[in-house]
Amino acid sequence: MLELADVHAGYGKTTVLRGVSLAVGAGEIVTIIGSNGAGKSTILRTVSGLVPARRGQIRFKGKPLGAKASAVVRAGISQVPEGRRLFADMTVHENLLLGAYTCAKAELPARLAQVYDVFPKLRERSTQAAGSLSGGEQQMVAIGRGLIARPSLLMLDEPSMGLAPKMVMQVAEIIKSIRELGISILLVEQNARIALELADRAFVLQTGTIVKEGPAAALRDDPFIRRAYLGL
Ligand SMILES: Nc1ncnc2c1ncn2[C@@H]1O[C@H](COP(=O)(O)OP(=O)(O)O)[C@@H](O)[C@H]1O
Numbered sequence: 001m002l003e004l005a006d007v008h009a010g011y012g013k014t015t016v017l018r019g020v021s022l023a024v025g026a027g028e029i030v031t032i033i034g035s036n037g038a039g040k041s042t043i044l045r046t047v048s049g050l051v052p053a054r055r056g057q058i059r060f061k062g063k064p065l066g067a068k069a070s071a072v073v074r075a076g077i078s079q080v081p082e083g084r085r086l087f088a089d090m091t092v093h094e095n096l097l098l099g100a101y102t103c104a105k106a107e108l109p110a111r112l113a114q115v116y117d118v119f120p121k122l123r124e125r126s127t128q129a130a131g132s133l134s135g136g137e138q139q140m141v142a143i144g145r146g147l148i149a150r151p152s153l154l155m156l157d158e159p160s161m162g163l164a165p166k167m168v169m170q171v172a173e174i175i176k177s178i179r180e181l182g183i184s185i186l187l188v189e190q191n192a193r194i195a196l197e198l199a200d201r202a203f204v205l206q207t208g209t210i211v212k213e214g215p216a217a218a219l220r221d222d223p224f225i226r227r228a229y230l231g232l
């Protein structure tokens with residue numbers, strides 16, 4: 001479904017991604033784990049068209065992916081950014097609609113209803129300011145804002161960040177239920193434990209290079225991963 005081949009990218013004179021190759025198949029949950037600064041967010045931003053790829057190829061559903069952010073959304077890829085990036089003073093409803101900028105106006109009620117079916121709690125809170133919600137509920141809004149565009153691939157950037165353990169488990173359940181909707185997931189996490197529990201396959205990123213890849217279950221038992229990323 002999504003395929004990166006030898007992708008190089010960075011900011012100004014700084015090169016961050018040094019030849020990243022990875023793939024996400026239809027219906028899969030694939031995770032990229034790596035420590036802070038490894039380049040995980042940069043991979044997602046490069047796919048989203050927010051950071052230009054300097055070398056290499058990004059293909060989606062067999063076609064080269066457009067470099068413009070709106071074209072990427074139209075092609076069927078939504079990104080849920082790190083740190084949620086909600087507008088605290090706007091309502092839940094208004095925040096969700098921000099994800100629907102590529103949709104026809106007539107479709108918006110049905111799109112919203114579908115997101116509220118996934119997150120019934122948000123329906124109750126739809127007229128509340130997003131900033132007044134709990135951390136977990138805010139993460140639901142951020143995910144809902146990605147889902148409203150009806151992506152076939154949802155990219156999640158550290159959805160567990162800053163959440164209490166109980167909420168982390170709830171977000172994990174949400175991610176599983178999104179996959180049940182037939183949406184493929186590319187999950188970026190510093191929390192390797194939760195990522196490797198959820199994912200089918202995993203890639204390990206170190207300083208902009210993939211150093212390991214394989215079935216998540218195999219990486220959970222890998223001595224290097226256990227020591228470096230699971231603290232075991
Ligand atoms: N907007 C930016 N301008 C310059 N450097 C950046 C920018 N964003 C990230 N970087 C640098 O790129 C590297 C990778 O960052 P990032 O992709 O955010 O890593 P991760 O998500 O794995 O923590 C870091 O060294 C970071 O300082």
Ligand SMILES: [Mg+2]
Pocket residue numbers: 040041042082157158
């Ligand atoms: Mg990041």
